[in-house]
Structures are given as C-alpha cells and as structure tokens.
Amino acid sequence: MRALVVLAGGLALTACASTERVTLLSPAQADKQAACAQASAGATAPDGSAIVCPVGGVEITHNKGRVSYISEANQQAHFSRSRSARVRNVDEGNPLYREVMGDLPIEPMTGNFYFATGKSELAPEELERLRVWLNEALAGRVGAEIEIMAHTDATGDEAINNRVSLGRAEMVRDQVYSVIDAGGIPALKEDVQSVAGSWHWARSFMRPGEVAQPDERFRVVVVTVR
Amino acid sequence: MRKFIVVLAAVGGLLLQPATAQNAQRPDIGRIKNVTAGGVDVQRRGNTQRAQSGYPLKEGDIVVTGPGQRVGITFVDNTRISIAPSSRVIISTYLFDRSRREGNANIRIERGAMGVDSGSLARSGNLRFETPNSTLGVRGTSFVIEVDE
Numbered sequence: 001m002r003a004l005v006v007l008a009g010g011l012a013l014t015a016c017a018s019t020e021r022v023t024l025l026s027p028a029q030a031d032k033q034a035a036c037a038q039a040s041a042g043a044t045a046p047d048g049s050a051i052v053c054p055v056g057g058v059e060i061t062h063n064k065g066r067v068s069y070i071s072e073a074n075q076q077a078h079f080s081r082s083r084s085a086r087v088r089n090v091d092e093g094n095p096l097y098r099e100v101m102g103d104l105p106i107e108p109m110t111g112n113f114y115f116a117t118g119k120s121e122l123a124p125e126e127l128e129r130l131r132v133w134l135n136e137a138l139a140g141r142v143g144a145e146i147e148i149m150a151h152t153d154a155t156g157d158e159a160i161n162n163r164v165s166l167g168r169a170e171m172v173r174d175q176v177y178s179v180i181d182a183g184g185i186p187a188l189k190e191d192v193q194s195v196a197g198s199w200h201w202a203r204s205f206m207r208p209g210e211v212a213q214p215d216e217r218f219r220v221v222v223v224t225v226r
Numbered sequence: 227m228r229k230f231i232v233v234l235a236a237v238g239g240l241l242l243q244p245a246t247a248q249n250a251q252r253p254d255i256g257r258i259k260n261v262t263a264g265g266v267d268v269q270r271r272g273n274t275q276r277a278q279s280g281y282p283l284k285e286g287d288i289v290v291t292g293p294g295q296r297v298g299i300t301f302v303d304n305t306r307i308s309i310a311p312s313s314r315v316i317i318s319t320y321l322f323d324r325s326r327r328e329g330n331a332n333i334r335i336e337r338g339a340m341g342v343d344s345g346s347l348a349r350s351g352n353l354r355f356e357t358p359n360s361t362l363g364v365r366g367t368s369f370v371i372e373v374d375e
Contacts, residue, residue, distance in 0.1 A: 018337070020357045021372040028306075028343040028368040056344070056367025063359050081359045096310075097370050100341035103308035105259035105298040107343075143259045143280035147302075149324065165325075191280075197325045226257075226300045 022058055023076040025092055028101055060085055108226035109137040113172070115219050120168045122221070127175055130223065134176075134185050137225035146187060147224040148173050149195040154202035154212035166196035172221050197222065254282040255320040256301035266290065266297045266309075289315045291338065303329070304345030305353060313338020318356070322347060332356060339372045 027033055036053035043051050057071035060079070068077050068085035074092045079085040111133050116123035122130060138144050150168035152161040173194040179185050180192075202218040258266070258281040268277040269288040275281075283289075283299065291297060291313045298308045303322045309315055314336040322329035330352035347353040348364045355362040357373050 018358050019374045020359055022360075022362060022369060023372075024367060024369045026368065054366065056348070056365045058365070058367060058369055059363040061361045061363070079359060085360075096339065096372075097341075100308050100310050100339055100370050101343075101368065103260065103296050103298050103310075104306045104341055104343055105300045105308075107306070108300060108304045108345075141259075143257050145257060147324070195324050200326050224304075226302075226304060 019078070019080045021076055021078050022060060022070065023090060023097060024055065024058060024070045024073055025097060025101060026073045027054060027056075028104060029107060105143075105226075106141050108224055110222060110224045111137070113221050113223060115168065115221070120164075121171045122175055127179070130176070131179050131184050134179075134187070134223070134225065138186055141225065144187065144191060145226055146176070146192045147195060147226070148176065148192065148221055149197040149224070150221045151197040151201045151218045152199050153215040153218040154199045154206060155214055156199075156212075158199065161199040162196050165198045166194070168221065169194035169196060252284045254302070255285055255317065255322070256283045256299050256305075257281065258283065258297055259300055260296075260298040262295045262297070264295070266295050267292075283317065285317060285320045287317050289313075289317070301331070301345065303327070303331075303347045303353075305331075305347060306343045306345070307333070308341040310339035310341075313340060315340060328352070330354075335371055335373055337373050337375050339370060341368075341370050343368045 026036060032054050035051055038051045039053040045051055055071065055073050057069060060068045060077050062068070062079060062084050063081065064084060066084045068087060070077050070087060074089050075087055076090045077085040077087050113122055113126055113130050115121065116126070134146065148169050150165040150172065152165050173192055176185065176192055177189055180187055180189055202215060206212065258277050258279060261277070261279055265276045265278040267274050267290040268281065268283070269290065270284060270286065289297065289309055291309050291311050293311050295311055296309065298306065300306050301320065302324060316334040316336065318334055319330060319332040321331065327346050328350055329347060331347050332354045334356040336358065342355070344353055344364050344366055348366045351363060351365060353364045355364065355371060357371060362371070
C-alpha cells in the first residue's frame with residue numbers, strides 16, 4: 001500500500017514538472033543575416049578566410065548541475081525537472097517560432113554624427129543629416145526612444161571627459177528639441193535622452209600601455225533609436 | 227477625530243513617498259514596443275498596471291500576458307524579447323552602464339514562450355535567462371524558450 005502511495009506521489013510530481021525547450025534559430029539581426037547568406041553562398045572575406053554565420057550559442061545549466069550547449073541553428077534542447085537536456089534538430093519553419101520571432105520589436109538603429117570643428121554642437125548641415133536619419137529610423141516604430149550619446153577621445157582626465165561628453169550630449173539634445181518644436185521629427189521631447197559616453201569607447205581601442213593621443217574620430221555623437 | 231485623520235493622512239503620505247521616489251530614481255531598463263490591443267499587465271512592487279506601447283520598464287517588473295496577448299520589449303542594451311500569450315516573465319536583474327556598455331541581466335520565464343535576440347550584454351556572457359529547471363547563458367544569438375506547465 002505504501003509503495004502505491006509513493007508511486008502515485010512520484011507520478012503526480014512528474015505530471016506537475018514543467019517541460020521546457022530552448023531552440024536556437026538563425027540570427028534575427030539584419031547584419032548577421034547578411035553574413036549567414038554570404039556563408040551559405042560560400043563567400044570569403046577580403047583576407048580569404050571563410051565567412052561564418054554568427055549563430056552564437058546558449059549554455060544550459062540544468063538544476064541537477066548538468067550542462068548542455070547548443071550552437072547551431074535549429075538545434076533544440078528539451079528537458080524537464082526529472083530529465084536532463086536532450087539535444088535534437090528541429091524545423092525552423094515551425095509556425096510558433098515564426099510567430100514569436102515575428103513579434104520582436106523593430107531592430108534598433110544607430111548612426112554617428114560629428115561636431116563642427118572647435119564646437120560642441122552639430123553644424124546646420126550635420127543637424128539636417130540627423131533630422132533626415134531620425135525620420136527614417138522612427139518610421140513605423142512604436143514606443144520609440146532616442147538616445148544621444150556623446151563621446152570624447154581618450155586623453156585627459158575621466159571626470160573632465162564625463163563633463164565634456166555630457167555637455168555635448170545635452171547640446172545635441174537641445175538641437176533635437178528645436179527640430180521637434182519645428183515639427184521636423186515625429187517624436188516627443190520626453191522620449192529623447194542624453195548620455196555621457198565619456199572616453200570609454202576611445203579607450204576600448206587602446207592597447208595595454210599605449211599613451212592616449214588626441215583623436216578627432218571620437219568627437220562624435222552616437223544616436224540610437226530603439 | 228479630524229485631527230486624527232489629518233495625522234493619519236500625513237503618516238500615510240510619508241510611508242508612500244519613499245516607494246514612489248525610489249521608482250522614479252530607478253533607471254528605465256527598456257520599453258514596451260509592439261503590444262496587442264488593450265495592452266498587457268505589468269506588476270511592479272505589488273501593483274498591477276496595464277501597459278501600452280512606450281511603457282518604460284524597471285528592474286524587478288513582472289510582465290504577464292493573457293490568452294491572445296503578445297508583447298515586444300527592447301532593452302537599453304538593444305536586447306529584444308517577444309513574449310507569447312499566457313506567459314509570465316520576471317525581469318529580476320537588469321543593470322547596464324550605457325557608457326561602458328557592460329552590466330548583467332537575469333530574466334526568468336515561469337510559463338509560456340519567449341523569443342530573444344540578444345544585445346550588448348550577451349557579448350560579455352552576462353545576459354542570463356532562468357526557467358523553472360535551468361539557467362541559460364547566452365552568447366550573441368536568437369532563440370526561443372518554451373515552458374509548458
């Protein structure tokens with residue numbers, strides 16, 4: 001009798017345990033999709049190396065400590081509390097996957113815009129380029145936000161670079177506000193954020209021990225629409 | 227009695243103020259973008275709000291979709307997720323330093339299905355997802371998680 005109770009309890013627990021699936025798909029980003037198309041066509045990079053489809057991967061650590069890894073498009077790990085992951089290949093054309101991935105928001109867009117020499121604001125022609133770009137980036141996008149991040153080169157002191165980049169970002173934000181006021185961009189001011197990028201981007205290109213040099217390329221404002 | 231009510235209201239106001247102020251101080255971590263008509267429920271600190279396109283999300287928010295409801299979210303590191311009908315997703319942790327492009331995030335799906343296209347956080351391996359039975363570490367990729375009850 002006791003054995004029956006234990007068996008029934010075990011079955012009940014198994015029934016309650018959720019079944020889970022993780023399915024790796026082809027990249028959803030346009031630039032990665034382009035690389036995958038080139039890879040499948042057998043294209044090579046300018047240095048002669050083969051172009052690889054950047055599928056990435058997911059490492060699955062099961063509650064029992066076992067680890068599985070999926071790294072190819074259409075690979076699926078299938079598991080539950082009582083069973084560790086089994087990996088198999090599935091059809092990417094599955095309507096559920098198409099539907100779920102089709103519901104992803106529009107991919108964010110990023111553009112670089114440059115300050116006028118010796119100024120912390122965009123010259124009129126660069127501001128016009130930004131206006132045109134923003135109209136394109138905002139088209140069809142719901143719940144949009146505009147991030148304006150100004151950068152500096154890697155010279156000087158971090159605190160000063162923070163202050164300088166924030167000042168530049170706010171200056172460009174105010175220019176964008178003016179364009180919004182003039183009806184040139186279909187956005188609300190509350191959806192525009194200015195961010196101090198400081199010197200971090202410039203420093204990410206430096207080798208260990210390298211001395212920072214003035215570099216005009218980082219006098220840039222990176223605008224992201226998401 | 228009137229004095230008592232005034233004092234009670236003042237104390238109540240003081241007690242409520244920190245939570246409101248804390249919410250305002252906590253940075254936005256992403257926004258709801260495309261969403262089915264009528265919106266979806268977002269639970270924040272015990273309160274449920276009906277969220278529409280443009281709704282700013284905070285760390286700790288719980289997004290719940292009912293039958294027929296769907297939602298797409300873009301986070302500040304450009305990670306995008308879509309949540310299928312009848313799902314419950316908890317954004318447990320989402321820390322992202324925009325200027326350094328680093329941080330870490332942990333999103334838990336308790337039931338339903340979710341599509342993911344990872345952004346900047348995945349490059350450092352610091353974008354993680356949890357299900358009832360596993361933890362997923364992500365490296366720059368697109369995938370779907372399904373949790374059947």
